[in-house]
Amino acid sequence: MAEIKIEKKKPVWPWIAVLLVIGGIIYYIYFVDHETPTESSTEIENTTSAQ
Amino acid sequence: MESKDKNLYRLDELSDYKIASNYSDVRGWKIVDSDNQTIGEIDNLWVNKDMQRVVYLDVKLDKRLLEDSRNEVRDVIANDNGKEFIYKEGASHIIIPIGSVSINKDTKIVMANSLGYDTFKNTNRYNRQQNFDREYERRVMNSYYPQNNPDSAYYSDDDSFYNRKEFDNK
Numbered sequence: 015m016a017e018i019k020i021e022k023k024k025p026v027w028p029w030i031a032v033l034l035v036i037g038g039i040i041y042y043i044y045f046v047d048h049e050t051p052t053e054s055s056t057e058i059e060n061t062t063s064a065q
Numbered sequence: 066m067e068s069k070d071k072n073l074y075r076l077d078e079l080s081d082y083k084i085a086s087n088y089s090d091v092r093g094w095k096i097v098d099s100d101n102q103t104i105g106e107i108d109n110l111w112v113n114k115d116m117q118r119v120v121y122l123d124v125k126l127d128k129r130l131l132e133d134s135r136n137e138v139r140d141v142i143a144n145d146n147g148k149e150f151i152y153k154e155g156a157s158h159i160i161i162p163i164g165s166v167s168i169n170k171d172t173k174i175v176m177a178n179s180l181g182y183d184t185f186k187n188t189n190r191y192n193r194q195q196n197f198d199r200e201y202e203r204r205v206m207n208s209y210y211p212q213n214n215p216d217s218a219y220y221s222d223d224d225s226f227y228n229r230k231e232f233d234n235k
Binding site: 015016017018019020021022023 | 076079081082083084085086088089091110112117118119163164165166167168175178230233
């Protein structure tokens with residue numbers, strides 16, 4: 015004799031949240047943390063003199 | 066014809082439920098009688114949310130069976146012998162208790178173990194667009210198992226109605 019049981023589907027949103035967090039961490043490590051500070055300290059000399 | 070007060074739903078209606086692991090989703094499978102004659106195709110599953118299980122197969126009857134039934138009704142009318150007229154135009158679905166069938170996962174065929182072609186031909190049908198009530202369930206059970214003596218569960222309006230072997234629950 016047959017029997018078929020049913021169950022509640024597991025929600026998908028916790029997995030989406032986990033993926034977003036992991037993606038955020040990866041982005042931070044490779045694109046923010048490794049960013050070398052660049053100093054734009056080039057001074058522009060004003061060669062024009064007021065006449 | 067409401068089903069909400071007895072907690073029966075088509076599985077398609079319950080978007081947050083699915084067939085449990087290790088059980089077959091028999092929707093779309095063929096169903097045959099005890100002599101291997103085609104009865105129809107399983108169109109849907111009627112589930113009881115509280116019991117977390119399927120209680121009825123919703124079967125769309127085979128065209129040949131519907132035609133045979135129509136011919137029989139024509140004969141009855143032609144003979145005018147006063148027999149109860151059970152055919153309703155457009156009604157082509159019946160319910161079969163889950164405990165009355167066995168499932169062959171390899172062939173994807175469901176077999177009604179002790180029920181024959183004529184029984185299905187003469188069982189009250191319902192229209193897919195409608196639900197059914199407990200009275201319809203009683204009529205169907207009486208058609209399938211006329212030898213069963215009605216007990217207190219037979220007349221109950223709650224889930225104890227399903228506490229019997231025809232629902233594989235006893």
